[in-house]
Amino acid sequence: MNKLHAVTSSPAAPLFLDCPDCGFMAWGRRARLSARETRMFDERIEHGRLKKHHEFLHRAGAPLGTLYIITSGFLKTSISDNNGHEQITGFSMPGDVVGMEAIATGKYQCNTIAMEDTSLCGIAFAALEQLNRDIPALQQHFHQTLGAEITRDHDMMLVLGAMRAEERVAVFLLNLSRRFAACGHSATCFHMPMNRQEIGNYLGLTLETVSRAFSHLASSGLIVVNNKEVEIxxxxxxQQLVRQSR
Amino acid sequence: MNKLHAVTSSPAAPLFLDCPDCGFMAWGRRARLSARETRMFDERIEHGRLKKHHEFLHRAGAPLGTLYIITSGFLKTSISDNNGHEQITGFSMPGDVVGMEAIATGKYQCNTIAMEDTSLCGIAFAALEQLNRDIPALQQHFHQTLGAEITRDHDMMLVLGAMRAEERVAVFLLNLSRRFAACGHSATCFHMPMNRQEIGNYLGLTLETVSRAFSHLASSGLIVVNNKEVEIxxxxxxQQLVRQSR
DNA sequence: CGAACGATTGATTTTCATCAAGACCGGTGG
DNA sequence: CCACCGGTCTTGATGAAAATCAATCGTTCG
Structure with missing residues (x-):
């Protein structure tokens, strides 16, 4: 781990800590395990996987081995239909678990690519299943994480199915804002690692429409945009704009 | 169970069978459990829940108690945004598990309503979690079912984000076709329980656009439509129509 | 039967995609 | 240093797709 992390780690270091900001350790903390269970879980974590910008974490069709959680960096995940059109299904940022869609078949359905240099921690899926059997609190937490993915996807269906362009972009910004805040960054001022094309693909719009939506939100005084820098x-x-439009 | 089932049940009746077409028993079968495990699982199933047309199975906000699987009938599931706009996130038919989106928070995020008289079997979620710990094969099968829901939602994001009206309707029909076939009905000739409004809501279109898409597919000779009866x-x-358009 | 609802079809408007041109930005090399 | 180049972003003009508005036709059900 020769990378500077923006988030400062606690000075009281737990056991097995060779990864100062380990995402999976933090994930495990949220499961409220006992000290012994925490040790069992932490022992199975593989730290310090690194992906450089543009590298694949996995490709569609590859067998599921390890679930990853992001420590720092950004990923995009996409599926492609039978003729090669790509649809981005999500962007992942620090704290997000990656690869859950592979659980259904044991094979990844998606391509997952680093949008910047990204560091990850992993846990073998088979090991996690075993731990889930032995540690009910962990099992519940894992189910919650899976369920959260389903909830998020349903929310996205509402965005794609019922909202117009500017609302979609607003929801996108609010979503990024909430997640940046959750991992210790500013909720109102941040850097978007994706370009207009990728945002448009994700939101079911063209890049031009995304650009216009940004411009219009800016001229309405709701945001300030400068390329990938946004201030809300x-x-x-x-939120009001999203709400009132329907 | 005073309802006639279209699907005929096996004459060799297993133990505890007071539900001739029990969806959860069939679901458990697919997990390839041992005889003893099968018994443990089947014991916890609650048979014979009935919902009449237009009745709620659950409402958003209610606590998750029981996961259901459909024996016969049809459900629709929808979420609503802060101003009351409803978005249908899925239609459920015999063999489908219902309620998984509640696992994240322990509360249902969705409203689920019977689109016709519907019979269901249930299993308490807490009991299922316990069984998952004791029966690895069941745990895997449950994870697969959760993962399949995620995969389905991602596919839907592609439909909503990247396809035009007629393609969406075609995908919708193909999807119904596959699922009807999977539960023993005709893949090419079936009754759709949802109206044009509901199809449109689900596909991110207006009812008029859905109607026109049906008419156009019919005039192209690809389908025959008569209200809710379709023949492909x-x-x-x-499939070709969906493929070539992009 | 008539009212109510759903489906279809047509006319018009709105929204967004497409096509096209120019601006901006960062990097490279003369 | 500055000109040039490739890529991304912005902005404008135009066209296509779907939404909206509206009328009609069937069915079903009191």
């Missing part, structure tokens, strides 16, 4: 003037106003 | 002339042709 007022979160409530942006 | 040739599955491959319909």
């Amino acid at each position: 003037g007022n979160l409530a106003d942006l | 002339g040739n599955l491959a042709d319909l």
Whole structure:
């Protein structure tokens, strides 16, 4: 781990800590395990996987071996239909678990690519299943994580099925904002690692429409945009825009 | 169970069988459990829940108690945004497990309503979690079922984000076709329990656009439609239409 | 039968995609 | 240093797809 992390780690270091900001350790913490269970879980974590910008974490069709959680960096995940059209199904950022869609068949359905240099921690899926059997609290937490993915996808169906362009972009920004805040960054001022093309693909829009939506939100005074840097003037106003439109 | 089932049940009746077409028993079969495990699982199934047309199976916000599987009938599941707009996230038919999106928070995120008289079997989620710990094969099967839901939602994101109206309707028909076939009905000739409004809502279209898409597919000779009755002339042709358009 | 609802079809408007041109930005090399 | 180049972003003009508005036709059900 020769990478500087923006988030500072606790000075009281737990056992087995060779990864100062380990995402899976933090994930395990949230499961409220006992000290012994925590040790069992932490022992199985593989730390320090690194993916450089543009590298694949996995490709569709590859067998599921390890679930990953992001420590730092950004990933995009996409599926492709039979003729090669790609649809981005999600962007992943620090704290997100990656690869759950492979559980159904044991093979990844998606391509997952690093959008910048990204560090990850992993846990073998078979080991996690074993731990889930031995540690009910972990099992529940894992089910919650799976369920959260389903909830997120349903929310996205609402965005794609019922919202117009500007609302979609607003929801996208609010979503990024919430997640940046959750991992210790500013909720109102951040850097988007994806380009307009990728945002448009994700939201079911063209890149031009995304650009226009940004411009219009900016001219309405709701945001300030400069390429990939965004500042949200007022979160409530942006939420209001999504709300009132229907 | 005072309802006639279209699917005929096996004459060799297993133990505990007070539900001739029990969906959960069939689901458990697919997990390839031992005889003893099968018994443990089947014992926990609650048979014979009935919901009449238009009745709620559950509402958003209610606590998750029981996961259900459909024996006969049809359900629709929808979420609503903060101003009351409803988005249908799925239609459920015999063999489908219902309620998985509640696992994340312990509360249902969705409203689920019977689209016709529907019979279900249930299993308490807490009991299923316990069984998953004791029976690895069941745990795997459950994870697969959860993962399949995620895969399905991602596929739907591709439909909503990248396809035009007629393609969406074609995908919808092909999807119904496959699932009807999977539960023993005709793949090419079936009754759709949902109306145009509901199809449109699900596909991110207006009811008029759905109606026009049906009419156009019919005039192209690909299908025959009469209200809710559909006949697909040739599955491959319909698939071709989806494929070539991009 | 008539009212109510769903489906279809047509006319018009809106939204977004497409096509096209120019601006901006960072990097490279003369 | 500055000109040039490739890529991304923005902005404008135009066209296509779907939404909206509206009328009609069938069915079903009191």
